[in-house]
Amino acid sequence: MEKRGTNIGALLREHRTLVLIVLIALAIRLVFFAAVRPWADEILQRAILVLDATGYHRLAVGILESRSFDTFGAFRTPGYPVFVAGVYSLFGPRRGRCC
Numbered sequence: 669m670e671k672r673g674t675n676i677g678a679l680l681r682e683h684r685t686l687v688l689i690v691l692i693a694l695a696i697r698l699v700f701f702a703a704v705r706p707w708a709d710e711i712l713q714r715a716i717l718v719l720d721a722t723g724y725h726r727l728a729v730g731i732l733e734s735r736s737f738d739t740f741g742a743f744r745t746p747g748y749p750v751f752v753a754g755v756y757s758l759f760g761p762r763r764g765r766c767c
Contacts, residue, residue: 728752729761 680687727749731737737746756762 671688679716682698724752728756731763 723744727744731746731749731753
């Protein structure tokens with residue numbers, strides 16, 4: 669029985685086109701990420717935290733502050749806001765962490 673080892677160099681040469689496509693896709697994503705700057709507060713408020721995300725953020729902060737579901741109406745179930753509140757309790761209630 670022949671023992672076959674994995675040679676990374678040979679694997680990369682064999683799948684050169686696939687590796688090139690993956691690297692180009694990664695480069696495009698990195699350029700787009702750097703251009704959009706999703707970490708900037710003005711981008712968070714204007715483009716990322718809209719509609720549902722803002723509501724989930726408010727509900728999660730309400731759970732953390734009051735330790736209850738008083739801020740909930742009949743429109744939302746508590747599952748995702750509780751998850752967001754848990755993330756906020758670990759890392760701080762900065763907008764855009766998980767909404």
